[in-house]
Amino acid sequence: MSGRCCPGCGAKPIAAYRLFCPPCEGRAPKKMQEALSAARARLDRATAEVADWLRTHPKVTRRELEVIELVSHGLENADIAARLHVSEETVKSTLRDVGQRWGCRGRGSRAQIVATAFRLGYLQTTRTEQAI
Numbered sequence: 001m002s003g004r005c006c007p008g009c010g011a012k013p014i015a016a017y018r019l020f021c022p023p024c025e026g027r028a029p030k031k032m033q034e035a036l037s038a039a040r041a042r043l044d045r046a047t048a049e050v051a052d053w054l055r056t057h058p059k060v061t062r063r064e065l066e067v068i069e070l071v072s073h074g075l076e077n078a079d080i081a082a083r084l085h086v087s088e089e090t091v092k093s094t095l096r097d098v099g100q101r102w103g104c105r106g107r108g109s110r111a112q113i114v115a116t117a118f119r120l121g122y123l124q125t126t127r128t129e130q131a132i
């Protein structure tokens, strides 16, 4: 239950994604009821999609993403370390961890990590341009 009230009668706290209380919704025009249930169905679908995405995509931390983003711009480990105020060893181990989790190994693992980050939607062209 949320603290919001029904816009129809102003009473009773109503559930997070319910706009009207059940009696008011029952009195609402059919068109509005259809719009409400369609919106609810869309929200349910979107929630399921997000849950699915979270379940199936390899996780990445904010710091890992910062490192990957800088790698994507061609920075060397020393430059990345300087920019993020961490040691070069931290940059290396961060990339090693991500590489292991994402299955990017050996020569070309940096490029694989960057490609994977883009493919999974962790990096986007516009966001990358803004961050740099």
Ligand SMILES: [Zn+2]
Pocket (backbone or CB within 6 Å): 006, 007, 008, 009, 010, 011, 020, 021, 022, 023, 024, 025
């Ligand atoms: Zn009401």
